[in-house]
Amino acid sequence: MDGDTLSRVFREESGRALATVARMVGDLSLAEDAVQEAFAEAIRSWPDSGVPNNPGAWITTVARNRALDRLRRESLRGDKEHDAARLVPPPDEEEVWPVRDDQLRLMFTCCHPALSSESQVALTLRLVAGLRPAEIARLFLAPEPTVSQRLSRAKAKIRTAGIPFRVPPDHLLPERTPQVLACIYLVFTEGYSATSGDAAIRDELCDEALRLGRLLCELMPDEGEAWALMALMLFHDSRRTQRTDDAGDLVPLECQDRRRWDRAKIEEGVVCLRAARRRGGGPYSAQAAIAAAHATAPNWEATDWDAVVSGYDDLAAYGDSPSVRLNHAVAVSFRDGPDAGLAEVDALVGEPRLARTHTLHATRADLLRRAGRPAEASVEYRAAIALAANEPTRRFLTRRLTEVDGETGARQIRPRG
Numbered sequence: 001m002d003g004d005t006l007s008r009v010f011r012e013e014s015g016r017a018l019a020t021v022a023r024m025v026g027d028l029s030l031a032e033d034a035v036q037e038a039f040a041e042a043i044r045s046w047p048d049s050g051v052p053n054n055p056g057a058w059i060t061t062v063a064r065n066r067a068l069d070r071l072r073r074e075s076l077r078g079d080k081e082h083d084a085a086r087l088v089p090p091p092d093e094e095e096v097w098p099v100r101d102d103q104l105r106l107m108f109t110c111c112h113p114a115l116s117s118e119s120q121v122a123l124t125l126r127l128v129a130g131l132r133p134a135e136i137a138r139l140f141l142a143p144e145p146t147v148s149q150r151l152s153r154a155k156a157k158i159r160t161a162g163i164p165f166r167v168p169p170d171h172l173l174p175e176r177t178p179q180v181l182a183c184i185y186l187v188f189t190e191g192y193s194a195t196s197g198d199a200a201i202r203d204e205l206c207d208e209a210l211r212l213g214r215l216l217c218e219l220m221p222d223e224g225e226a227w228a229l230m231a232l233m234l235f236h237d238s239r240r241t242q243r244t245d246d247a248g249d250l251v252p253l254e255c256q257d258r259r260r261w262d263r264a265k266i267e268e269g270v271v272c273l274r275a276a277r278r279r280g281g282g283p284y285s286a287q288a289a290i291a292a293a294h295a296t297a298p299n300w301e302a303t304d305w306d307a308v309v310s311g312y313d314d315l316a317a318y319g320d321s322p323s324v325r326l327n328h329a330v331a332v333s334f335r336d337g338p339d340a341g342l343a344e345v346d347a348l349v350g351e352p353r354l355a356r357t358h359t360l361h362a363t364r365a366d367l368l369r370r371a372g373r374p375a376e377a378s379v380e381y382r383a384a385i386a387l388a389a390n391e392p393t394r395r396f397l398t399r400r401l402t403e404v405d406g407e408t409g410a411r412q413i414r415p416r417g
Contacts, residue, residue: 013056019106034067119154124183200392224279234269235291305335358387374404
């Protein structure tokens with residue numbers, strides 16, 4: 001067994017195992033420790049015994065046993081009846097709560113209103129999706145120590161406040177849903193465009209987000225934004241296999257082979273978007289409309305850029321953010337030309353929430369390249385490469401840098417007169 005195998009199992013199974021054990025023992029920290037111990041045992045035993053046919057079940061079983069063993073030991077030192085009661089969930093739990101999926105149960109727990117919104121999302125990404133604090137920090141555009149402290153405080157809050165591991169009753173679901181939607185989409189975003197590592201795409205996170213999205217639609221069939229989020233993810237996911245080439249390098253949207261996009265997912269996305277619109281609008285509906293304009297265009301030249309720009313205008317009405325404004329600028333650049341887009345991008349220079357990522361520099365570099373200003377584009381590409389944490393992204397930016405540097409050199413040696 002190599003390290004890559006164990007890393008893959010951890011990414012794919014740690015969230016599921018933790019959610020199940022947390023539900024069984026009712027203690028988040030205990031469950032997290034038990035899962036870590038299970039993976040430590042896997043490191044010791046799998047090289048000799050081989051990877052089990054169902055590694056996730058193996059990890060979950062070992063973690064459960066470790067957690068129960070610890071509770072039994074603790075019961076010998078304290079209130080035996082109280083501690084023993086923690087070993088078994090309430091007998092009518094499955095009849096009371098309509099959702100039996102442990103990860104969704106844990107997600108609603110992580111999104112409890114007693115926690116701050118930042119803590120809700122960070123905790124869900126850490127515990128349900130298995131992201132490391134550094135990865136979460138990049139998603140939050142925040143320093144890693146800040147995220148680590150946020151995670152520690154959130155877990156302590158769940159423990160001290162006695163926040164239950166359960167899906168809330170039906171009448172509380174609407175007010176608890178927005179953060180759950182945000183968590184699911186951030187899980188998908190991390191999978192669809194990984195913030196770090198050697199791969200541009202983390203398939204297991206995309207698949208997990210789609211699974212949770214479908215489950216949430218089943219749980220809340222009248223929630224329009226749940227359907228809109230599902231549509232948004234499906235439109236993006238329809239081209240997942242075409243986002244990289246055989247070497248793992250990124251392929252820009254305009255260069256992708258649309259004949260190989262997943263038409264079934266696009267059609268399912270259209271159905272979900274219609275369902276969302278029948279139930280009212282919201283920020284995910286606006287984003288899904290933008291994604292639909294790309295997914296349903298037969299080719300790049302046929303993209304309805306008026307619809308895309310309008311979609312970003314609608315999205316900004318629900319809450320302005322530098323990321324929305326940056327994407328709006330890109331859409332304007334394709335509708336009205338790169339100089340028009342640059343005017344909007346330049347207004348974002350110095351925006352602190354974009355300072356820690358490569359996206360602002362990369363966007364400005366591309367617009368300068370398209371505007372025929374290769375020397376200026378070169379400076380921006382270099383700045384973007386220095387900030388990019390994902391290897392395929394760095395390779396893509398480096399290829400672009402080579403192109404504009406070549407253009408700059410050609411202009412310098414071009415004869416005059």
